[in-house]
Amino acid sequence: MDPKGQRVKLNDGHFIPVLGFGTAETKEVAKSEALEVTKFAIEVGFRHIDCAYVYQNEEQVGQAIQSKISDGTVKREDIFYTSKLWCTFLRPELVRPALEKSLKNLQLDYVDLYIIHFPLAMKALEKCKDAGLTKSIGVSNFNHKQLEKILNKPGLKYKPVCNQVECHPYLNQSKLLDFCKSHDIVLVAYGALGSQRVKEWVNLSLPVLLEDPVLSAIAKKHKQTPALVALRYQIQRGVVVLAKSYxxxxxxxxxxxxxxxxxxxxxxxxxxxxxxIRYYEFLIGVGHPEYPFSEEY
Structure with missing residues (x-):
């Protein structure tokens, strides 16, 4: 089946492919690898590429997209590209320059989705959409109360099209998913395979999702891998899922x-x-009044 047909409509009329390729990697991985694997991902059929300024590999990911456009594998409009505004650029006047820097690194005129990690710069994000620098705007790691705050903001011009959060069978986010669906916001799952076991980010004492006996039994029955079962699970519940692998x-x-x-x-x-079970706790933000994970969902 052509993955291009597997898309979900966003609340602003654009479409997002349900399976995305995640490009975040640890510092140890050479940036040149981001170029190689992104090219490969596009060759095998991925059309949704998820990246961010903070990954420090947008230049390489952009080169991969450019090379696949110039060799005729894809056109720019076939690719759905997501970038994210990092926390150091939340002051409204820094938002557009940050996005423009990403675009320059990527050699692109626009991104398809620009995501923000905190509710502070929504107005500036709306201006980026008006300027055509991004087609859609969304949020990441928001709990339902933070989403409500945005949705109830007087003068909100565009509501976020998505909320990108950690989501997998051990943290299925069913209440947040229901909340998002009721407001026509797409849930995008990162960490969908239970995370790469990188000690800077993840509590290594937690159980390994892909070794779960229930997942393994279902995988065996379908002659698939536990990873594919975990990804398929999200797609069937209406979640857009990011698969990260190098x-x-x-x-x-x-x-x-x-x-x-x-x-x-x-x-x-x-x-x-x-x-x-939350693999990514972002403990650095625990005392912050906007720390999202103190709520139930």
Whole structure:
């Protein structure tokens, strides 16, 4: 099945492919690898690329997109590109220059989605959309109260099209998902495979999602991998899912998420795995009044 057909409509009329390629990587990984694997991801069929200024590899990811456009594999409009505004640029006057810097690094005229991590610069983000520098604007790591605050803001011009959050069978975010659906906001899942075990980010004492016996049994039944089952689970609940890998074999495997379907019993069994385990706690922000994870959802 052509993944290009697998898209969800956003509340501003644009479409987002349900499977995205995540490009964040640890410092140890050479930036040249971002160029290689992004080219490869586009070759095997990924059309949604998720990146950010803070990953410090937008230049390489941009080169990969340019090279696939110039060799005729894709046109610019085939690619859905997401970038994110980092916390150091939240003052309204810094927002547009930050996006323009990303665009320069990427050699692109616009991004498809620009995401903000905190509610402070929404107005400036709306201006970027008006200027055509981004087609859609969204948020990341917001709990339902923070979303409500934005939705109830007097004079809100564009509501966020998405909320990008950690989401996987051990943290299925079902209440937040229901809340987002009721407001026509798409939930985008990162950490969907339970995270790469990188000690700077993740509590290594937590159980490994992809070794879960229930996931493994369902994978075996469908002759798939636990990773594919975890990705498919999200797509079937209406979640846009990011698959992050710098391993070509796995990148190729992840695109096969459209080749099978989970049964209602499978979905119910995976729902039952939820135990509110958060791999990415961002402990650095704990004392902040806007720290999003002190709410239930």
């Amino acid at each position: 391993n070509k074999k796995r990148i190729k495997e992840n695109i096969q998420v459209f080749d099978f379907e989970l049964t209602p019993e499978d979905m119910k069994a995976i729902d039952g795995l939820n135990r509110n």
